[in-house]
Every structure is written in structure tokens, then in C-alpha cells.
Amino acid sequence: MGKYKITVLPGDGIGPEVISQAIEVIGAVGKKYGHEFALEEAMLGGCAIDAFGVPLPDSTLEVCKSSDAVLLGAVGGPKWDTLPGNKRPEAGLLGIRAGLGLFANLRPAVIYSSLKEASPLRADIVKDGIDIMVVRELTGGIYFGKRGRYQDEKMGEAAFDTEAYSTFEIERICRLAFEAAMKRNKRLMSVDKANVLESSRLWREVVVRLSKEYPEVELSHMYVDNAAMQLVRNPVQFDVIVTSNMFGDILSDEASMITGSIGMLPSASLGYGTLGLYEPIHGSAPDIAGQDKANPIATILSVSMMMKYSFGLDEIAKKIDTAVVNVLNKGYRTGDIASSGIKPVGTKEMGRLIKEEIIG
Numbered sequence: 001m002g003k004y005k006i007t008v009l010p011g012d013g014i015g016p017e018v019i020s021q022a023i024e025v026i027g028a029v030g031k032k033y034g035h036e037f038a039l040e041e042a043m044l045g046g047c048a049i050d051a052f053g054v055p056l057p058d059s060t061l062e063v064c065k066s067s068d069a070v071l072l073g074a075v076g077g078p079k080w081d082t083l084p085g086n087k088r089p090e091a092g093l094l095g096i097r098a099g100l101g102l103f104a105n106l107r108p109a110v111i112y113s114s115l116k117e118a119s120p121l122r123a124d125i126v127k128d129g130i131d132i133m134v135v136r137e138l139t140g141g142i143y144f145g146k147r148g149r150y151q152d153e154k155m156g157e158a159a160f161d162t163e164a165y166s167t168f169e170i171e172r173i174c175r176l177a178f179e180a181a182m183k184r185n186k187r188l189m190s191v192d193k194a195n196v197l198e199s200s201r202l203w204r205e206v207v208v209r210l211s212k213e214y215p216e217v218e219l220s221h222m223y224v225d226n227a228a229m230q231l232v233r234n235p236v237q238f239d240v241i242v243t244s245n246m247f248g249d250i251l252s253d254e255a256s257m258i259t260g261s262i263g264m265l266p267s268a269s270l271g272y273g274t275l276g277l278y279e280p281i282h283g284s285a286p287d288i289a290g291q292d293k294a295n296p297i298a299t300i301l302s303v304s305m306m307m308k309y310s311f312g313l314d315e316i317a318k319k320i321d322t323a324v325v326n327v328l329n330k331g332y333r334t335g336d337i338a339s340s341g342i343k344p345v346g347t348k349e350m351g352r353l354i355k356e357e358i359i360g
């Protein structure tokens with residue numbers, strides 16, 4: 001029997017609604033498998049601005065640092081949209097990732113066979129479903145490189161941003177991707193732009209060198225422009241994709257879109273050690289907040305990732321994933337994934353059905 005401390009950050013909008021269903025699931029697996037999950041709630045985002053005047057209070061960061069994993073709902077909403085950039089709820093997200101030293105973002109993009117019709121891709125492309133994991137570098141590259149403006153004598157005002165990666169940064173993200181591939185189908189696609197960028201050429205050298213330590217993993221390389229194309233042309237070819245911050249930002253959004261259901265997709269942000277931040281990829285959906293309409297599955301699947309990546313409880317992760325698939329196979333849908341003619345269930349009911357499936 002294990003004992004784990006989880007900090008829960010419900011956030012804003014639909015955040016508290018989806019989080020309360022995820023908490024039900026944590027309670028159910030704790031009881032079924034005899035683990036103790038101690039939950040502590042803290043504030044992040046708009047609710048923290050209202051209560052403390054800042055999106056990420058020091059007390060929140062401290063409690064997150066002292067826990068084994070963090071579960072986040074979503075932050076933001078129209079109420080805080082006019083605040084300056086560094087005072088907005090979303091600044092709390094960047095702050096917490098940096099504060100916890102999280103340098104890797106893992107985003108699965110899964111199309112379940114029972115939800116194939118939700119994908120914008122043709123049935124012959126989706127085949128029996130898609131299961132891709134995008135591993136994105138989170139704290140380096142062009143988003144954090146040197147930038148500036150200057151006057152060009154001939155062309156006037158100009159600006160630059162710099163893509164820079166060290167061997168150290170490349171190695172730590174690629175190692176994490178190899179480890180993820182080892183837990184899946186043992187295929188890793190490294191995406192770069194090595195035909196043009198020097199930083200990509202170093203990236204390729206480092207990943208090739210590292211691959212010697214993972215002889216079981218089949219490593220391939222793809223240029224980012226081709227990867228963007230292949231994701232819509234033949235997505236079933238991918239298992240794990242590893243790439244830089246900017247390429248990962250774009251490709252992980254593309255991979256999510258081909259699933260057709262933003263309310264279904266979880267994510268994990270990881271660093272050294274086992275402390276991770278788990279959250280649905282969707283936002284706070286103010287348009288449906290407080291109406292029992294939000295799909296809680298992305299958050300429940302984030303709990304599954306937490307069990308797997310922070311606690312090493314693979315059996316529980318599998319149980320949660322299977323429960324979700326079974327509920328979908330029985331035909332239950334929230335509004336966002338219901339095709340016409342199907343009466344959708346609400347957030348609470350979807351959570352209850354998944355919990356019942358887990359309890360068995």
C-alpha cells in the first residue's frame with residue numbers, strides 16, 4: 001500500500017467541475033487498490049487573482065513542491081482578460097511549470113475506435129484508431145532564446161528570436177522520450193529541421209548517440225514540415241514523437257485536433273524525479289462553465305497519466321483507461337462528443353459512470 005500526496009488546483013471556469021469528477025476517480029482507485037491519496041487544494045489562475053492579487057501565490061507553489069504530483073483543472077476567463085500579460089491567469093501556468101522545473105510536456109493524442117466519427121480525418125486514414133504521444137521540450141529553444149529589435153540600415157526596424165539548444169537540454173528531453181517509448185510500442189520519431197538549422201543538426205547527433213542506450217527502441221527522424229503533413233496523411237505510423245519547444249507546440253496542437261475532441265485529451269509535464277503536473281489540454285471553457293456540460297474525461301485521463309508517470313502504478317492507469325473506453329463503448333457521450341440523435345450525459349453522470357466501471 002502506497003501513500004501519495006496530490007495537490008489539486010481546480011482553477012477557473014469548468015476547472016472545478018472536471019476536477020471534482022477526477023477526485024471521485026482518485027477516491028475509487030485508492031479504495032479498490034488500497035492506496036492512500038492525500039489531497040490538498042490550492043489556488044491558481046483567476047481565482048488566485050481574486051483572493052491574493054496574483055495568479056500563482058507563493059503558498060500554492062510551496063504546497064505543489066511538497067507534493068508527489070499536481071492535478072490542475074484549467075485557468076482563465078473573460079473576467080481577467082483585460083489584465084496585463086504577466087498578471088493574467090495564464091501567467092500562473094508558466095510560473096508553476098518553471099517553479100517545479102518541468103522541462104517535458106507529454107501529450108497523448110488518441111482516437112478511440114468508438115469515437116472515430118469525431119475525427120476530421122477520413123475513416124480509411126484513422127483505420128482502427130490512433131495512439132500517438134508527443135513529447136515536447138518545454139523550457140528551451142526559441143521561446144526562451146535571445147531576442148530583440150534593431151534598426152536595419154536598408155530595411156528599417158527589424159526583430160530577431162534565437163533558437164538555441166545545448167547537448168544537455170536535448171539529451172534530457174530525448175532520454176525521457178526514449179523512456180516513454182519503452183513503456184509503449186518502442187518506436188521513437190525525432191522531429192527536427194536538420195536540413196536548415198544548426199540547432200537541429202546538434203539535436204539529431206545527440207538523439208542518435210543516445211539511441212545506443214536504448215537498442216530496443218526503433219529511432220527514426222523526420223523534418224518538421226513532413227511531420228506536419230504525415231500527421232494528417234498517415235498518423236497511424238507514429239508511436240512517440242520527440243521534438244523542440246516550438247515544433248512541439250505546433251505539432252501537439254495538430255495531433256490533438258485530428259482526434260476531434262478537445263475534452264478527451266490529457267497531458268503531463270515532467271522534470272527530473274517523479275513530481276509531475278497533470279492537466280487536461282483544454283481551457284476553462286467559460287461558455288459552458290457551471291452547466292454540468294463539460295467532458296471530464298481529459299481530466300480523468302490526466303489522473304491515469306499521474307498514476308503511471310509519477311507513482312509507477314501502471315495497473316491503476318490501465319484500469320482507468322479501460323473504464324473510459326468501456327463507458328464510451330456502451331454509447332455514453334457528453335455533449336462535445338455526442339453525434340446527432342444521441343442524448344448526452346452531463347459532467348457528473350459521465351464521472352459517475354467511469355467510477356462505477358472502475359469499482360466493477
Ligand code: NAD
Pocket residue numbers: 014018073074075076077078090093262263264279280281282283284285286287288293294295296298336
Ligand atoms: P477552451 O479549451 O476553454 O474552449 C474551446 C472550446 O472547446 C469551447 O467551445 C469549449 O466549450 C470547448 N471545450 C473545452 N473543454 C471542454 C470540455 N472539457 N468539455 C466540453 N467542451 C469543452 O479554449 P478557449 O475558449 O480558447 O479559452 C477559454 C479560456 O481558457 C481562456 O481564458 C484561455 O486563456 C484559457 N485557457 C486555459 C488553458 C489552461 O488552463 N491550460 C488552456 C487553454 C486556454
